[in-house]
Amino acid sequence: MRGARIIGTGRALPMRVVKNEELTLRMDTSDEWIVQRTGVRERRYVDPGTGSSHLGAEAARNAIANAGITPEDIDLIVFASLSPDHVFPGNGVLVQERLGMRTVGALDVRDQCSGFLYGLSVAEAYVKGRFHDHVLVIGAEVQSTGLDFSTKGRDVAVIFGDGAGAVVVGPAEPGRGILSSHLHSEGKYAKDLWLEAPSFIDNPWITHEMIDAGKHFPKMNGRYVFTHAVRRFPEVTLESLLKNGLTIADLSLLIPHQANLRITQAVGAALQLPEEKVFSNVERYGNTTAASIPIALDECVEQGRIREGDIVCLASFGSGFTWASTLLRW
Numbered sequence: 001m002r003g004a005r006i007i008g009t010g011r012a013l014p015m016r017v018v019k020n021e022e023l024t025l026r027m028d029t030s031d032e033w034i035v036q037r038t039g040v041r042e043r044r045y046v047d048p049g050t051g052s053s054h055l056g057a058e059a060a061r062n063a064i065a066n067a068g069i070t071p072e073d074i075d076l077i078v079f080a081s082l083s084p085d086h087v088f089p090g091n092g093v094l095v096q097e098r099l100g101m102r103t104v105g106a107l108d109v110r111d112q113c114s115g116f117l118y119g120l121s122v123a124e125a126y127v128k129g130r131f132h133d134h135v136l137v138i139g140a141e142v143q144s145t146g147l148d149f150s151t152k153g154r155d156v157a158v159i160f161g162d163g164a165g166a167v168v169v170g171p172a173e174p175g176r177g178i179l180s181s182h183l184h185s186e187g188k189y190a191k192d193l194w195l196e197a198p199s200f201i202d203n204p205w206i207t208h209e210m211i212d213a214g215k216h217f218p219k220m221n222g223r224y225v226f227t228h229a230v231r232r233f234p235e236v237t238l239e240s241l242l243k244n245g246l247t248i249a250d251l252s253l254l255i256p257h258q259a260n261l262r263i264t265q266a267v268g269a270a271l272q273l274p275e276e277k278v279f280s281n282v283e284r285y286g287n288t289t290a291a292s293i294p295i296a297l298d299e300c301v302e303q304g305r306i307r308e309g310d311i312v313c314l315a316s317f318g319s320g321f322t323w324a325s326t327l328l329r330w
């Protein structure tokens with residue numbers, strides 16, 4: 001079997017920077033609380049009319065350009081988002097049209113914070129299995145339009161932001177690039193971080209009562225999610241190293257999903273990794289769900305934090321619960 005590696009990365013962030021102070025005008029919160037409990041200092045919000053498909057398409061354009069190929073070279077689109085422009089069709093087809101691609105497959109992935117790594121595992125399999133040569137994987141979110149900005153929703157609203165990241169996966173010699181992917185889920189916790197309504201199991205699927213009850217806003221059992229996250233991140237990171245006969249000492253960089261600075265710090269401590277080996281940009285973008293890992297990866301590449309031959313672990317945890325890791329030899 002041939003290998004598969006990331007040959008290009010890209011990102012797209014909305015221009016509008018929203019600092020914690022701005023949120024204090026809309027709800028009972030403070031810059032001090034947000035920074036202490038989450039590490040977030042600012043996030044980006046889109047202007048009206050911009051969807052995750054737009055941000056995703058822009059990130060994809062950058063990733064394709066950085067890969068040194070053209071949109072016509074892409075054989076498959078994988079789009080991960082919990083905030084697609086529409087319930088259907090998914091964002092993948094919108095990117096196919098917007099980038100003027102061939103009539104290639106467009107697969108939408110619904111695994112929230114793990115969506116990008118779930119999507120990357122699909123790209124890995126298709127490229128390693130010689131089904132395709134170039135697979136585009138996008139993680140993009142517009143969450144600012146769907147948050148509860150009243151004090152009732154403050155625990156969730158202060159964390160999340162908008163953004164997009166993308167990669168192109170192409171062929172590599174065996175042993176280089178994506179070494180392995182590890183995906184997990186535990187659906188018994190589905191309601192601990194979810195958006196309850198509108199729901200096709202209700203009839204009619206959208207009602208005034210739902211809206212009055214605020215069921216159309218995301219709800220999170222924050223402490224519970226936190227506790228599970230700090231256990232699963234180290235576990236799935238070690239799983240990827242063990243699978244490849246490596247140890248934590250071999251790891252050059254861990255890029256965890258950017259959920260909360262305290263989670264990232266707890267994970268680094270649990271793995272006994274020095275601070276410089278655990279990437280964080282949550283202070284600038286908040287939690288961008290499926291977009292956070294590809295945005296972080298693109299920044300790491302741009303900043304020269306990853307060199308050829310480095311062992312890099314990407315790891316995620318979030319709604320589902322789902323968690324995952326991907327181990328790379330860059």
Ligand code: UT7
Pocket residue numbers: 028029030033034037038113154155156158159193221222223224225226229258259260263287289317318319
């Ligand atoms: O993307 C992956 C999934 N998401 C995550 O990984 C997030 C995981 N969870 C977290 O990051 C944290 O649980 C939160 C940041 C969401 C909350 O932090 P916490 O330290 O767990 O706070 P808490 O929910 O236990 O609330 C503590 C207090 C409460 O007040 P009382 O009941 O102690 O009086 C909250 O009402 O903080 C209050 N609070 C706030 N205060 C000011 C909650 N949100 C806010 C806020 N501003 N934004």
